[in-house]
Amino acid sequence: MSLHFANRLNQVETSAIRELFKLLGKPGIISFAGGFPDVTLCDAPGITEAVNAALKADPAAALAYGATEGYGPLREQLAAFMQAKGCTDVSADQLVVTTGSQQGMDLLAKCMISPGDKVIVEGPTFLAAIQCFRLYGAEVISAPIDSDGVDVDALERLVDEHQPKLIYLIPTFGNPSGATLTLERRKRVLALAARTRTLVIEDDPYGDLYFDTPPPASMLALSREVPGSREVLAHCGSLSKILSAGLRLGWLIAPPELLARTIMCKQFSDANTSTFAQATAAQYLAAGRLPDTLAKVRSVYAQRAQTLCSALEDGLGQALSFVPPQGGLFVWARLTGADGALQDAGEWNRRCVERGVAFVPGAPFFAAQADPATLRLSFATADVEKIFEGVARMTAALLQR
Amino acid sequence: MSLHFANRLNQVETSAIRELFKLLGKPGIISFAGGFPDVTLCDAPGITEAVNAALKADPAAALAYGATEGYGPLREQLAAFMQAKGCTDVSADQLVVTTGSQQGMDLLAKCMISPGDKVIVEGPTFLAAIQCFRLYGAEVISAPIDSDGVDVDALERLVDEHQPKLIYLIPTFGNPSGATLTLERRKRVLALAARTRTLVIEDDPYGDLYFDTPPPASMLALSREVPGSREVLAHCGSLSKILSAGLRLGWLIAPPELLARTIMCKQFSDANTSTFAQATAAQYLAAGRLPDTLAKVRSVYAQRAQTLCSALEDGLGQALSFVPPQGGLFVWARLTGADGALQDAGEWNRRCVERGVAFVPGAPFFAAQADPATLRLSFATADVEKIFEGVARMTAALLQR
Numbered sequence: 001m002s003l004h005f006a007n008r009l010n011q012v013e014t015s016a017i018r019e020l021f022k023l024l025g026k027p028g029i030i031s032f033a034g035g036f037p038d039v040t041l042c043d044a045p046g047i048t049e050a051v052n053a054a055l056k057a058d059p060a061a062a063l064a065y066g067a068t069e070g071y072g073p074l075r076e077q078l079a080a081f082m083q084a085k086g087c088t089d090v091s092a093d094q095l096v097v098t099t100g101s102q103q104g105m106d107l108l109a110k111c112m113i114s115p116g117d118k119v120i121v122e123g124p125t126f127l128a129a130i131q132c133f134r135l136y137g138a139e140v141i142s143a144p145i146d147s148d149g150v151d152v153d154a155l156e157r158l159v160d161e162h163q164p165k166l167i168y169l170i171p172t173f174g175n176p177s178g179a180t181l182t183l184e185r186r187k188r189v190l191a192l193a194a195r196t197r198t199l200v201i202e203d204d205p206y207g208d209l210y211f212d213t214p215p216p217a218s219m220l221a222l223s224r225e226v227p228g229s230r231e232v233l234a235h236c237g238s239l240s241k242i243l244s245a246g247l248r249l250g251w252l253i254a255p256p257e258l259l260a261r262t263i264m265c266k267q268f269s270d271a272n273t274s275t276f277a278q279a280t281a282a283q284y285l286a287a288g289r290l291p292d293t294l295a296k297v298r299s300v301y302a303q304r305a306q307t308l309c310s311a312l313e314d315g316l317g318q319a320l321s322f323v324p325p326q327g328g329l330f331v332w333a334r335l336t337g338a339d340g341a342l343q344d345a346g347e348w349n350r351r352c353v354e355r356g357v358a359f360v361p362g363a364p365f366f367a368a369q370a371d372p373a374t375l376r377l378s379f380a381t382a383d384v385e386k387i388f389e390g391v392a393r394m395t396a397a398l399l400q401r
Numbered sequence: 402m403s404l405h406f407a408n409r410l411n412q413v414e415t416s417a418i419r420e421l422f423k424l425l426g427k428p429g430i431i432s433f434a435g436g437f438p439d440v441t442l443c444d445a446p447g448i449t450e451a452v453n454a455a456l457k458a459d460p461a462a463a464l465a466y467g468a469t470e471g472y473g474p475l476r477e478q479l480a481a482f483m484q485a486k487g488c489t490d491v492s493a494d495q496l497v498v499t500t501g502s503q504q505g506m507d508l509l510a511k512c513m514i515s516p517g518d519k520v521i522v523e524g525p526t527f528l529a530a531i532q533c534f535r536l537y538g539a540e541v542i543s544a545p546i547d548s549d550g551v552d553v554d555a556l557e558r559l560v561d562e563h564q565p566k567l568i569y570l571i572p573t574f575g576n577p578s579g580a581t582l583t584l585e586r587r588k589r590v591l592a593l594a595a596r597t598r599t600l601v602i603e604d605d606p607y608g609d610l611y612f613d614t615p616p617p618a619s620m621l622a623l624s625r626e627v628p629g630s631r632e633v634l635a636h637c638g639s640l641s642k643i644l645s646a647g648l649r650l651g652w653l654i655a656p657p658e659l660l661a662r663t664i665m666c667k668q669f670s671d672a673n674t675s676t677f678a679q680a681t682a683a684q685y686l687a688a689g690r691l692p693d694t695l696a697k698v699r700s701v702y703a704q705r706a707q708t709l710c711s712a713l714e715d716g717l718g719q720a721l722s723f724v725p726p727q728g729g730l731f732v733w734a735r736l737t738g739a740d741g742a743l744q745d746a747g748e749w750n751r752r753c754v755e756r757g758v759a760f761v762p763g764a765p766f767f768a769a770q771a772d773p774a775t776l777r778l779s780f781a782t783a784d785v786e787k788i789f790e791g792v793a794r795m796t797a798a799l800l801q802r
Contacts, residue, residue: 002658003513003568003598003632003633003656003658005512005513005599005659005662006511006512006513006514006515006518006537007515008511008515009512009662009665009666011660012665012669013665016756019568036466038467039460039461039464039465042460042464044456044460045465047456047464048453048456048758051452052449052453053457055445055448055452059440059441059443059445061647061650062647063440063443063445063448063645063646064437064440064443064646064647065437065641065646065647068646098671098675099500099671099675100672102669102670102671102672103670103671106669106670106671110407110409110536111406111407111409111410112404112407113405114408114409115516117407128669128672131668131669132669132670133706135511135666135669136407142536147452163519165405184601199404232404240436240466244464244465244677245464245465245466245676246462246463246464246465246466246467246675246676246677246680247675247677248540248671248672248673248674248675248676248677248678255404257403257404258404259405263412264410264413264414265410267529267537268413268503268506268507268529268532268533268534268536269503269504269533269670270499270500270501270503270504270507270649270671271501271503271529272649272651273500274500274647274648274675274677274678275646275647275649276645276647276649276675276678276681277649277675277677277678279647280677327489362646364785365406366662374718
């Protein structure tokens with residue numbers, strides 16, 4: 001006889017993507033499927049220096065329990081990092097350090113969502129966000145997007161119709177969409193949030209990974225210009241894509257009432273984030289090495305993105321449509337069916353895996369009305385030579401009868 | 402206008418203990434209030450060696466995302482650690498690494514508790530466990546304990562009456578009780594769990610901190626002797642009290658069906674625990690330094706516990722009753738009211754804080770029927786001289802008119 005599990009598990013499954021990843025151990029496979037940064041770009045010497053400095057400067061701080069809110073010096077560094085990005089009014093006491101930005105989402109969901117509440121996300125969006133919200137009993141509703149991010153007219157209609165508890169957006173270099181919400185749309189979303197008193201979560205793990213020119217200011221930075229919007233805005237940041245995913249450090253900025261509740265929930269979720277990792281990150285940021293690391297990461301990803309986009313255009317031509325991204329980790333594409341070519345990304349991916357290349361079919365990223373012709377390609381972890389070879393295999397798989 | 406928070410927040414408050422801790426910054430205060438180990442006993446040189454070895458041996462493993470289940474080499478080390486403690490049938494794939502054992506509880510609660518479900522805990526028990534369960538909507542019921550742990554006759558009646566979703570116990574050197582469940586009672590609890598198909602969570606952060614002789618085998622180890630009990634038993638372990646709380650590493654062992662669900666929930670809670678911390682702990686354990694560290698920690702705590710108990714007997718005599726603990730971090734005591742002395746531990750603590758010493762009144766540790774005469778004293782972080790001075794101040798505060 002089985003244990004009787006909680007009802008909340010009924011509407012959530014281990015992700016289809018997770019199952020796909022089990023196939024990627026195949027020798028020689030070229031993967032565009034990953035959702036993670038290239039770990040070989042990490043500044044391992046700098047992090048080694050930082051952890052040794054942390055253990056020498058204040059071993060007790062790195063080795064003991066810490067405040068649930070986070071390690072003071074790291075909160076100061078993260079506030080300064082946000083200030084430098086235009087969020088000039090963010091202070092250390094307005095942010096809590098989280099165990100990755102995934103925990104930021106989990107805590108916000110725990111604080112906001114009662115079973116049956118509605119949540120609006122982009123269609124498509126980050127799969128783990130959909131599942132996280134569903135685990136708290138949310139009904140997840142999908143708002144359409146284009147290459148400029150969420151369609152604000154449609155979002156407005158959905159908010160008026162469903163009165164959601166929150167809206168979750170990745171406005172900059174979205175996952176999986178690669179899309180960036182325009183400045184004008186950002187302000188309209190903020191005004192909509194303020195008017196309807198609906199919490200907006202701005203998840204921003206990719207904003208620092210721009211190729212040439214910085215993206216529009218974050219919604220957090222812009223909230224100063226839209227009266228009432230800051231009181232209904234939460235912002236999740238992460239060091240995972242810019243410093244190291246292994247430190248498992250993110251942060252959450254929210255209005256005071258909500259921040260206090262996320263801290264209470266964190267107290268009973270994991271008490272505090274590793275002080276060992278926090279003290280290391282604080283030393284790294286204080287050493288001033290992040291700008292150089294970021295510059296390197298940006299230029300490598302820019303080159304890989306350009307290589308992938310050119311190779312896809314050359315190899316697949318009209319069969320695949322996409323808008324080249326300006327930053328982040330992802331190209332979002334769609335099989336057009338031109339000249340009678342395949343339009344099912346799942347089938348294409350099965351053929352590709354047989355030929356030694358993989359991507360992620362787009363369907364799982366939709367909370368509803370999945371488009372089976374879509375797919376996500378990450379250019380982050382394959383070098384230029386592998387990208388050419390991978391696209392050649394994809395082309396052969398598409399032409400296969 | 403406020404945001405409208407989730408209903409689950411209505412039955413939980415930031416802990417009273419947390420408020421007390423804000424008072425402890427007072428200069429010169431001697432604190433018996435802590436619930437944490439003495440960080441100065443951490444093997445900082447060993448941990449420094451371990452992190453450098455981890456970053457040298459496999460920087461990618463320490464700096465990248467990792468499997469939600471945990472870092473393979475650490476899972477192997479933790480399984481070996483459990484095997485050495487009599488859990489000979491535990492293998493690496495039966496455990497998941499958690500962000501402290503607090504996360505183990507949070508994941509189990511997320512998997513098991515639907516709003517309105519009942520949970521039985523010891524009265525008194527770990528406050529953050531009560532709050533964690535309430536955040537998932539549990540009605541928390543208190544089972545009486547004595548110095549041999551939970552009263553199994555009473556527990557059996559409560560289980561039959563309430564049909565709880567789970568029973569949460571700290572069977573060894575309990576927090577706050579310091580009590581250890583006897584071998585015979587452990588087996589009876591396992592039989593009760595098997596008979597009623599009720600999940601038991603064995604939270605065991607303190608079991609390695611015995612003073613002279615090891616405590617009875619863990620319920621996990623004993624489950625082999627009680628047919629059907631292993632299928633309804635989860636075990637939470639932690640490196641926080643024996644290696645470093647700053648690494649923020651715990652582990653969870655559960656039957657396969659439940660373990661799979663906790664991993665799914667972890668995927669959407671924090672994705673994975675810091676691989677940087679995990680790789681460090683794996684190197685530390687592989688280096689074989691833990692036994693020496695544990696031997697040192699045990700002897701220091703044994704001396705402090707004995708000092709505190711003797712000083713309390715000498716200073717307070719009949720006014721305070723307690724059973725000296727055989728391990729862990731805590732003395733649980735009760736004001737008897739003998740000779741008309743104060744019987745309100747809250748009032749005593751207020752007087753104590755004024756005189757520069759603090760403990761934690763026991764009332765907040767009860768889910769129901771709080772006993773206002775009880776209190777928790779930790780001997781972990783004060784040295785012998787401070788213990789004498791602290792008890793002298795407590796004595797003066799009790800005699801004060």
